[in-house]
Amino acid sequence: MARPAKIPVERLDALRHRIPRDERRGMRTDVIVYASDRLLEQIARDLSLQQAINVATLPGIVGHSLAMPDIHQGYGFPIGGVAGTDWESGVVSPGGVGFDINCGVRLVRTDLFADDVRPRIRDLVNQVFRDVPCGTGSESSLKVTKPQLDQVLVRGSRWMVEHGYGDERDAEFTEERGELAGADPDKVSSRAKERGQPQIGTLGSGNHFLEVQFVEAVHDEAAARAMGLEKNRVTVLVHCGSRGLGHQVCTDYLAQMGAAMQRYGITLPDRQLACVPTQSPEGRSYLAAMRASANFAWANRQAILHFLRGSFARIFGKDVRLELVYDVCHNIAKRERHEVDGKMRDVLVHRKGATRAFAPGNPELPPAYRATGQPVLIPGSMGTASWVLVGAEGAMKETFGSVCHGAGRLMSRTAAKKGRDAREVQKKLEAEGILVRSETRDGILEEVPEAYKDVDEVIEVVHEAGLARKVARLRPMGVIKG
Amino acid sequence: MYEILEHTADIGFRARGATLEELFEAAAEALTGIVLDTGTVEARERYELSAEGEDRESLLVNWLSEVLYWLDGKRVAFRRFHVRELGPARVTAEAEGEPRNPARHGGKLDVKGVTYHQLRISRRNGEWAAEVFLDV
Numbered sequence: 001m002a003r004p005a006k007i008p009v010e011r012l013d014a015l016r017h018r019i020p021r022d023e024r025r026g027m028r029t030d031v032i033v034y035a036s037d038r039l040l041e042q043i044a045r046d047l048s049l050q051q052a053i054n055v056a057t058l059p060g061i062v063g064h065s066l067a068m069p070d071i072h073q074g075y076g077f078p079i080g081g082v083a084g085t086d087w088e089s090g091v092v093s094p095g096g097v098g099f100d101i102n103c104g105v106r107l108v109r110t111d112l113f114a115d116d117v118r119p120r121i122r123d124l125v126n127q128v129f130r131d132v133p134c135g136t137g138s139e140s141s142l143k144v145t146k147p148q149l150d151q152v153l154v155r156g157s158r159w160m161v162e163h164g165y166g167d168e169r170d171a172e173f174t175e176e177r178g179e180l181a182g183a184d185p186d187k188v189s190s191r192a193k194e195r196g197q198p199q200i201g202t203l204g205s206g207n208h209f210l211e212v213q214f215v216e217a218v219h220d221e222a223a224a225r226a227m228g229l230e231k232n233r234v235t236v237l238v239h240c241g242s243r244g245l246g247h248q249v250c251t252d253y254l255a256q257m258g259a260a261m262q263r264y265g266i267t268l269p270d271r272q273l274a275c276v277p278t279q280s281p282e283g284r285s286y287l288a289a290m291r292a293s294a295n296f297a298w299a300n301r302q303a304i305l306h307f308l309r310g311s312f313a314r315i316f317g318k319d320v321r322l323e324l325v326y327d328v329c330h331n332i333a334k335r336e337r338h339e340v341d342g343k344m345r346d347v348l349v350h351r352k353g354a355t356r357a358f359a360p361g362n363p364e365l366p367p368a369y370r371a372t373g374q375p376v377l378i379p380g381s382m383g384t385a386s387w388v389l390v391g392a393e394g395a396m397k398e399t400f401g402s403v404c405h406g407a408g409r410l411m412s413r414t415a416a417k418k419g420r421d422a423r424e425v426q427k428k429l430e431a432e433g434i435l436v437r438s439e440t441r442d443g444i445l446e447e448v449p450e451a452y453k454d455v456d457e458v459i460e461v462v463h464e465a466g467l468a469r470k471v472a473r474l475r476p477m478g479v480i481k482g
Numbered sequence: 483m484y485e486i487l488e489h490t491a492d493i494g495f496r497a498r499g500a501t502l503e504e505l506f507e508a509a510a511e512a513l514t515g516i517v518l519d520t521g522t523v524e525a526r527e528r529y530e531l532s533a534e535g536e537d538r539e540s541l542l543v544n545w546l547s548e549v550l551y552w553l554d555g556k557r558v559a560f561r562r563f564h565v566r567e568l569g570p571a572r573v574t575a576e577a578e579g580e581p582r583n584p585a586r587h588g589g590k591l592d593v594k595g596v597t598y599h600q601l602r603i604s605r606r607n608g609e610w611a612a613e614v615f616l617d618v
Contacts, residue, residue, distance in 0.1 A: 076597075099594035100594055100617075135584075136584075136589030194556075205618075206594075206618045244554050244592075255543075258540055271601070414493075442591075
């Protein structure tokens with residue numbers, strides 16, 4: 001792995017660090033890193049700080065180039081990075097969204113408790129493994145025609161609900177109601193559609209997973225109550241994105257933008273950062289295709305919830321209820337209104353491995369969550385814990401209403417596999433009460449808990465910094481690895 | 483000829499070839515080998531692949547994106563590649579393989595995309611080499 005150059009970082013307080021804009025030529029703003037000293041030391045080991053500096057060179061960037069405590073090296077943008085650009089005069093960067101457009105997390109609560117599920121966990125995990133296609137090249141049992149796919153790209157979760165794959169509540173408790181406006185299926189290539197058509201309702205591979213969990217601890221009673229969470233209640237967390245469709249959209253537009261950047265006179269330190277003016281024809285086309293991909297991802301996670309309901313009904317009887325707590329995306333660029341330097345501005349907020357975290361009172365939130373703030377869902381590594389938080393005022397003031405998205409990788413896949421045996425890892429997790437199933441052995445080894453930062457430490461930073469508040473910690477019982 | 487490289491979140495490879503054509507073939511084989519088990523693929527059919535780019539780097543990235551589209555979109559498993567023509571802005575190739583069959587070819591990783599991250603194409607002592615990172 002490439003060794004990063006030493007980058008001087010100023011300490012602002014115990015959790016905030018700054019790389020001033022005069023550190024490198026071309027920086028238009030400061031980089032602000034949210035991290036404890038220990039996390040910062042881990043962050044400095046890869047290229048993520050250099051990438052956050054590169055983001056600070058984007059034309060039209062407003063506020064700061066922000067690095068969340070789970071930040072790690074990505075492509076162009078760091079993963080765990082947030083950047084806002086001026087809606088009228090700034091740029092849009094597909095690299096600031098990533099290949100997996102609207103990769104995100106969906107949290108489902110059941111009316112079961114840990115003691116109900118524990119004796120049946122093996123049957124349940126096997127059933128879910130049969131019902132939710134996962135692993136590489138998996139195809140869905142949900143077949144859509146080409147015209148239907150175009151409708152999915154415009155209407156997202158709403159289309160799924162209208163066609164019997166969920167209820168009205170599911171759409172209501174999804175970011176943007178699972179239907180991001182401004183999507184245009186004509187801006188999505190036929191190649192992207194071809195890749196996506198058989199994949200609605202598939203988990204994929206890599207770090208994507210589905211987890212049966214229980215609420216281990218509640219930190220905020222009122223917020224937990226609003227979400228229907230209480231100690232020992234069983235939940236299911238789904239982590240996946242827009243599959244081949246979104247990946248191809250990113251590939252298509254990156255290929256176009258190289259040449260377009262020259263026309264617009266934009267030069268950048270990293271080709272993967274490719275960007276064009278948001279209001280240019282290329283910029284508008286990308287955003288319309290990105291929004292369509294986002295809707296596809298919401299439809300995908302909605303289909304998975306539909307399959308899950310079937311799995312639970314089969315094991316626990318048809319009266320078992322699965323209700324959506326919330327669904328948030330963590331790879332997206334969205335037009336939002338934020339206060340920057342005392343003025344309200346229209347900003348295109350790029351969240352690359354970062355979760356929206358709107359504070360209480362925000363009109364975007366479903367009424368049930370207006371008083372508590374937006375649920376923020378942070379999946380941990382396989383076998384540790386996941387967290388539910390709520391967005392807080394600090395995020396609105398400092399980070400365009402955004403926080404971290406996970407634990408953040410520490411180790412490469414090759415390093416994670418070295419000296420480990422999949423069966424032993426599985427056995428060790430089972431002894432801790434966590435049953436793991438995966439299509440491949442590598443799928444388990446590459447995602448061992450040791451390959452990730454400590455999720456609790458990451459959460460502590462955003463909680464203490466006032467960006468979000470802790471609500472509940474979820475402990476896994478059964479994991480299905482993509 | 484290729485070897486796998488490490489990256490915190492993802493995966494990469496270093497491909498080599500005596501000529502640029504061989505380098506492009508090796509890179510396509512590396513990508514295929516990351517997605518599935520190439521040893522199990524039979525060369526039963528032939529496929530025509532092509533890509534364009536504005537320079538050598540973008541030509542390589544777009545070429546690999548083309549291979550990825552065939553693997554993931556057209557569901558084809560490749561055994562080997564033969565570059566027919568390689569110009570400064572265009573590559574055409576013939577590939578041998580068969581329709582993908584997960585039971586036989588296995589599935590190792592879903593590759594999301596081919597990146598420009600630390601992309602390097604070099605020529606040393608008469609040998610071409612390229613380092614490419616993939617988002618998985």
